Amino acid sequence: MKIAIIGAGSIGMLFGAYLAEAKHNITFLVRNPNTPNNLYIEKSNTGEQLIPCNLVYSMDKLDDMDLIILAVKYHHLQSLKEELDALPKNIPLLFLQNGLLHLSYATNLKQETIMVGSVLHGATKKNAHTVQHLGVGVTTVGNWKGEWARIGELFLHHNERFPLQFSTNIEDVLFKKAMLNSLINPLTTIARVPNGELVQNIAYKTIAKNIYDEMLDTFDEWKGRFSWDEVVTLCTNTQFNHSSMLKDYEEGRLMELDTIVGAIIEEARKRNKKLPILNTLYLLLQEKNKVGERHL
Structure with a gap:
């Protein structure tokens, strides 16, 4: 073709x-x-x-x-x-x-x-x-x-x-990917570490697991369909990779913040739920994103 x-x-x-x-x-x-x-x-x-x-x-x-x-x-x-x-x-x-x-x-x-x-x-x-x-x-x-x-x-x-x-059922696949990205991209960007550090460093792993737990409490239909082991496996398989959000930040580009993290937070809001840890990272990254705006 x-x-x-x-x-x-x-x-x-x-x-x-x-x-x-x-x-x-x-x-x-x-x-x-x-x-x-x-x-x-x-x-x-x-x-x-x-x-x-x-x-x-x-x-x-x-x-x-x-x-x-x-x-x-x-x-x-x-x-x-x-x-x-x-x-x-x-x-x-x-x-x-x-x-x-x-x-x-x-x-x-x-x-x-x-x-x-x-x-x-x-x-x-x-x-x-x-x-x-x-x-x-x-x-x-x-x-x-x-x-x-x-x-x-x-x-x-x-x-x-x-x-x-x-x-x-591609919409579910994309939603799950957005949850995965929300677990990996914001934290790697703020910590300035490759993906593997999220499961090798105890502090980062604890934060990521806490975000995972609050997302599963909000989107409870994913319990049994989205395991913590999947997060660990993805971080391990891409352990040397910098997340797309981190690469954008390092190179002064606008980060894909709203379409990934913002979209998950908005879906939680529609259920009258809050994701306090993820929302904190989102607010911090909003400030960092102003660096990228100057390079558009």
């Missing part, structure tokens, strides 16, 4: 690398004219490998794609709306944003078929042209609007380092 990826950040490049390996024809839409022509992936067991791909700089170059993957941050989506609406309505879109706010955005687009995904890999940009795959996770994809007849082609070439699965 001809697959376009909007955004050559860590997740966009990770998807491009493994989908190219699965024999799909990959095109990246990038805005920065200084983006290197050659992009690479560095896996834990190999050196750098070239990502076979094309680069384009305009959305109108994507009119003949079989699938378009949106791998930009949530706060960059609004600037793309007119261009996305101008694309042929029959081109399926796949959204890979963190959090929950992108769901209403996707619903309001003109495309007939929209899918959303949850990504649990650890990945980071080593430099402008290389992504490092730091931790193997699972990508779960589900339909949000319409149905795509060719979705099975994404799953044809099994890769144990890039497992893909389909869910008929």
